[in-house]
Amino acid sequence: MAAPFEVIAAPYDAYVAPLGTAFPALDAAPAVAWKLIGTAGSRNQTDTGVTVTNSQTVGEFTPGGSTVVRKRWRQAEGLTVALSIADMSVVQYANAVDAAVTVVAPGTTQAGESHFEMFRGTQVAAYALLVRGISPFNDAFVAQYEVPSVHQMGSPAPNFSKQNPSELALEWHAYELTIGNLCVFRAQSATHT
Amino acid sequence: MSHLLMFISSSPHPYGDGLVYDPDGDDVTVLHGGTFTVQDDRYDVLTADPYTAGLVQEVSTDYSQMTRAELEQAARDAGIDNPDDWEYYPTDGSLSAAIETASTASTQQQAAPQQQEVAPEQAPIPGSSDQQDAPSQTQAPQTVPPAEPGADQPTPPPQEGVQ
Numbered sequence: 001m002a003a004p005f006e007v008i009a010a011p012y013d014a015y016v017a018p019l020g021t022a023f024p025a026l027d028a029a030p031a032v033a034w035k036l037i038g039t040a041g042s043r044n045q046t047d048t049g050v051t052v053t054n055s056q057t058v059g060e061f062t063p064g065g066s067t068v069v070r071k072r073w074r075q076a077e078g079l080t081v082a083l084s085i086a087d088m089s090v091v092q093y094a095n096a097v098d099a100a101v102t103v104v105a106p107g108t109t110q111a112g113e114s115h116f117e118m119f120r121g122t123q124v125a126a127y128a129l130l131v132r133g134i135s136p137f138n139d140a141f142v143a144q145y146e147v148p149s150v151h152q153m154g155s156p157a158p159n160f161s162k163q164n165p166s167e168l169a170l171e172w173h174a175y176e177l178t179i180g181n182l183c184v185f186r187a188q189s190a191t192h193t
Numbered sequence: 194m195s196h197l198l199m200f201i202s203s204s205p206h207p208y209g210d211g212l213v214y215d216p217d218g219d220d221v222t223v224l225h226g227g228t229f230t231v232q233d234d235r236y237d238v239l240t241a242d243p244y245t246a247g248l249v250q251e252v253s254t255d256y257s258q259m260t261r262a263e264l265e266q267a268a269r270d271a272g273i274d275n276p277d278d279w280e281y282y283p284t285d286g287s288l289s290a291a292i293e294t295a296s297t298a299s300t301q302q303q304a305a306p307q308q309q310e311v312a313p314e315q316a317p318i319p320g321s322s323d324q325q326d327a328p329s330q331t332q333a334p335q336t337v338p339p340a341e342p343g344a345d346q347p348t349p350p351p352q353e354g355v356q
Contacts, residue, residue, distance in 0.1 A: 016205040020281035035205040091204050100209030105245050107216035112242060125206045
């Protein structure tokens with residue numbers, strides 16, 4: 001693509017990793033601990049892509065002596081990352097429902113298989129999330145959202161038919177694990193000197 | 194001959210994942226970061242299957258014999274600076290796997306050849322999964338080992354041309 005670079009029309013990849021995983025430098029590929037969402041990343045995403053939403057609730061005070069708001073304050077805020085993948089691999093499906101996978105190696109009397117239990121109990125798994133694509137400075141550069149702590153809050157409902165591929169709808173909600181840090185958007189502007 | 198192996202799960206939240214490495218034998222499930230010993234025939238089965246081969250790693254240390262305090266010291270020795278943080282290492286297995294991958298990363302990075310540059314016309318779209326799919330990419334792909342938190346892999350420089 002060419003200028004204007006700030007007009008971005010390209011897919012972004014999403015990665016999850018165990019809580020506390022260091023975020024990659026902009027000019028480095030993610031470490032192996034970062035697992036692509038979708039076996040082939042954006043090539044498993046549906047064409048609606050990745051949506052990053054900043055939400056907020058703002059309170060207002062309109063005094064009795066006026067008809068106009070005199071004060072506003074933020075009552076709540078949040079950040080969500082949503083995407084759908086056409087990928088029913090066991091690891092991706094298990095990840096979508098916060099389930100642990102059991103891999104059974106092949107034996108002489110049984111085939112190899114992987115399975116997971118969908119009962120989840122009260123504990124909600126936490127992850128680090130990385131969303132990465134081209135930079136608004138230059139589409140040869142990288143930009144990324146660095147979300148240190150998220151929960152998977154989507155309700156995947158894959159449909160099995162001959163009309164469309166089965167999809168997993170994912171929705172990651174950030175939370176404040178490190179005080180004052182919800183998500184950093186970082187965009188590369190130049191190469192190394 | 195026997196082999197000491199560690200199960201390293203490929204999932205992004207691996208702590209509850211398990212591997213039944215010998216369903217014909219004692220049918221034991223080993224958790225992420227757990228070590229187990231197999232003989233040649235079972236080792237061949239595990240490493241011949243491309244799926245399970247990616248989940249096991251031959252190791253020299255049986256971490257299951259170590260206390261949490263010993264594991265934390267070993268982790269510090271391997272360059273992990275927060276091994277006592279239970280938020281990040283909630284199980285002994287998660288810490289064992291982190292030590293093993295950090296140690297392997299350190300060893301292999303020392304042995305890794307110098308990275309080659311990529312011609313601009315071959316460079317993949319930065320930051321996308323194209324980077325991982327691109328067959329022309331020369332980012333020392335197999336020389337950088339799996340890593341728990343930390344250790345980034347190098348990537349080729351992006352295309353020329355600045356805004």
